[in-house]
Amino acid sequence: MSGQLLQLLEPTAILTQITCGDKREVIERLGERLMAAGYVKDGFLDGVLDREGKMPTGLPLDGESNAAIPHTDVIHVERPGVAVATLNQPVTFQNMIEPDEPVAVRLVFLLALKEPKSQVEMLQEIAEILQDGDKVSRLLNAQTPNELILLLRE
Amino acid sequence: MAKTILVACGTGIATSTMVAVTLAEALKERGIVVDTRQCLAAEISSQLNGVDLIVSTTPVPGDLGVPVIQTLAFLTGIGKEEVLQEIVSHLQ
Numbered sequence: 001m002s003g004q005l006l007q008l009l010e011p012t013a014i015l016t017q018i019t020c021g022d023k024r025e026v027i028e029r030l031g032e033r034l035m036a037a038g039y040v041k042d043g044f045l046d047g048v049l050d051r052e053g054k055m056p057t058g059l060p061l062d063g064e065s066n067a068a069i070p071h072t073d074v075i076h077v078e079r080p081g082v083a084v085a086t087l088n089q090p091v092t093f094q095n096m097i098e099p100d101e102p103v104a105v106r107l108v109f110l111l112a113l114k115e116p117k118s119q120v121e122m123l124q125e126i127a128e129i130l131q132d133g134d135k136v137s138r139l140l141n142a143q144t145p146n147e148l149i150l151l152l153r154e
Numbered sequence: 155m156a157k158t159i160l161v162a163c164g165t166g167i168a169t170s171t172m173v174a175v176t177l178a179e180a181l182k183e184r185g186i187v188v189d190t191r192q193c194l195a196a197e198i199s200s201q202l203n204g205v206d207l208i209v210s211t212t213p214v215p216g217d218l219g220v221p222v223i224q225t226l227a228f229l230t231g232i233g234k235e236e237v238l239q240e241i242v243s244h245l246q
């Protein structure tokens with residue numbers, strides 16, 4: 001599985017077992033990697049943070065750990081890509097459907113989307129991962145980016 | 155004729171695409187073919203023409219005259235069967 005996700009996942013934007021003080025820090029660290037690798041424009045980070053404030057992306061999952069899928073408008077994106085972080089301590093996002101409700105998140109997919117229709121498979125693959133509690137906990141246990149990639153290749 | 159489900163999310167891009175594909179697939183497994191359209195939650199009221207049901211991942215305004223289901227089930231899997239049954243009942 002995970003064909004298109006693996007294609008779009010930027011290897012230098014996979015951060016495993018990192019420690020971040022808050023959601024801004026994790027979004028910034030991932031966004032800087034996408035920026036350095038040429039996926040996104042200057043306004044991307046501000047766009048993601050702004051959107052996360054107004055329309056949060058925290059997703060409570062069916063396990064101990066939860067996820068978030070921050071993203072923003074296509075105008076801030078040069079070419080499609082994905083960055084991923086696993087956190088050794090959760091940071092607080094807000095619930096997508098109940099924005100007043102905090103969600104303790106340890107898995108973050110930062111999405112840079114250009115033409116959503118051509119990235120459908122990647123989005124579907126991420127949704128499938130989020131619905132697979134066993135997969136999520138194994139991803140969260142990956143110690144290195146390579147380990148995480150191997151899990152996505154399964 | 156296939157019923158039309160309007161899938162709404164915050165930016166009308168990533169999340170609604172994820173929901174639209176996983177929802178359409180789950181319904182297909184039950185022998186139900188639907189058309190899905192996507193929009194921003196903020197634009198819902200101007201996108202209602204021909205829509206039978208709205209599935210949204212973000213809060214939407216009150217009375218739209220079309221049934222609304224607010225759910226994250228097609229992203230997280232939690233409560234998916236129950237929500238699917240509810241959706242199927244709206245489509246019949």
